[in-house]
Amino acid sequence: MSADTIEHNRKRFDFSGIKSIWLFGYGSLIYKVDFPFLEQRPASIQGWVRRFWQASHDHRGTAEAPGRVVTLIEQPGAVCKGMAFRVSPSVFEHLDVREKNGYLRFSTTLTFESGGHAEGLVYIATEDNEAFLGHAPEADIARQIATAVGPSGPNSEYLFRLADSLRTLGDECTHTFAIEACLKKNS
Ligand code: BEZ
Numbered sequence: 001m002s003a004d005t006i007e008h009n010r011k012r013f014d015f016s017g018i019k020s021i022w023l024f025g026y027g028s029l030i031y032k033v034d035f036p037f038l039e040q041r042p043a044s045i046q047g048w049v050r051r052f053w054q055a056s057h058d059h060r061g062t063a064e065a066p067g068r069v070v071t072l073i074e075q076p077g078a079v080c081k082g083m084a085f086r087v088s089p090s091v092f093e094h095l096d097v098r099e100k101n102g103y104l105r106f107s108t109t110l111t112f113e114s115g116g117h118a119e120g121l122v123y124i125a126t127e128d129n130e131a132f133l134g135h136a137p138e139a140d141i142a143r144q145i146a147t148a149v150g151p152s153g154p155n156s157e158y159l160f161r162l163a164d165s166l167r168t169l170g171d172e173c174t175h176t177f178a179i180e181a182c183l184k185k186n187s
Contacts, residue, residue: 005129009096009105013121015089022120023091024110026050026082027070028059028158029123030165034098035091042113042169043084045122048072050080050173052141052159055131058101059152067148067155068133068141070162070176071103071125081171084110084120095123102129138175142182156183 015021020038023029024045033040054071061067072080092105103123110120125132136144148155163180166173 004100005102005104006096006100009092009103012105015092018089020086020088022110022118023085023087023095024082024108024120024122025085026072026080026122027162029085029095030083030169031161033085035085035087035094037085037087037091039086041084042081043110044079044081044113045072045108045110046079047074047076048080049075049078049175051135051175052145052179053132053134053136054102054125054129055133056101056148056150056155056158057131058150060150060155060158061148062150065148066131066133066144067150067158068144069155069158071132072122080173081113081166081169083169084112084118099123101125102131104129138178139182142179142186145179146183146186156187159183 050070051073052068052070054069055066056069057063057066102125105121106124108122110118145155145159163176
């Protein structure tokens with residue numbers, strides 16, 4: 001699948017008649033909230049882990065020197081904490097462009113930290129997209145992140161901001177924190 005997912009996402013859901021929908025954020029959506037929302041709640045989804053396995057050519061790296069950003073990988077029994085936003089469907093006109101490098105919107109069940117569940121959407125870059133890099137040792141991922149810079153800024157800033165947000169949310173994402181520790185050790 002081509003890495004540019006704007007058209008794929010536009011065709012994926014019929015939002016007619018829908019006034020608002022929950023969106024689960026597990027990466028930059030947690031700390032870069034450049035879209036309007038009606039409500040915001042800490043939440044989690046089951047069966048997924050966060051991994052820095054997706055290349056960023058357009059935000060935190062370039063075509064010549066891509067950065068690494070997060071996607072979700074299926075893992076039975078896992079819980080991924082993040083932030084849920086209740087948004088108007090029009091928000092996706094902006095977010096589908098912002099997250100165009102390989103991310104498709106999927107339906108998911110959100111569990112709110114305060115209790116209760118809701119159906120919502122989550123952006124996932126699956127392994128069949130052209131920008132999927134896959135597994136690498138965390139020390140190697142840290143080395144790639146340390147040098148990558150793109151139009152949105154240094155890849156390391158993305159990592160550090162996400163790690164701080166995950167601490168605030170109480171997500172024990174050992175993968176993110178291991179990469180953060182490597183980056184701090186070598187800086
Ligand atoms: C998120 O924070 O949920 C997100 C991460 C990468 C791409 C799109 C969304």
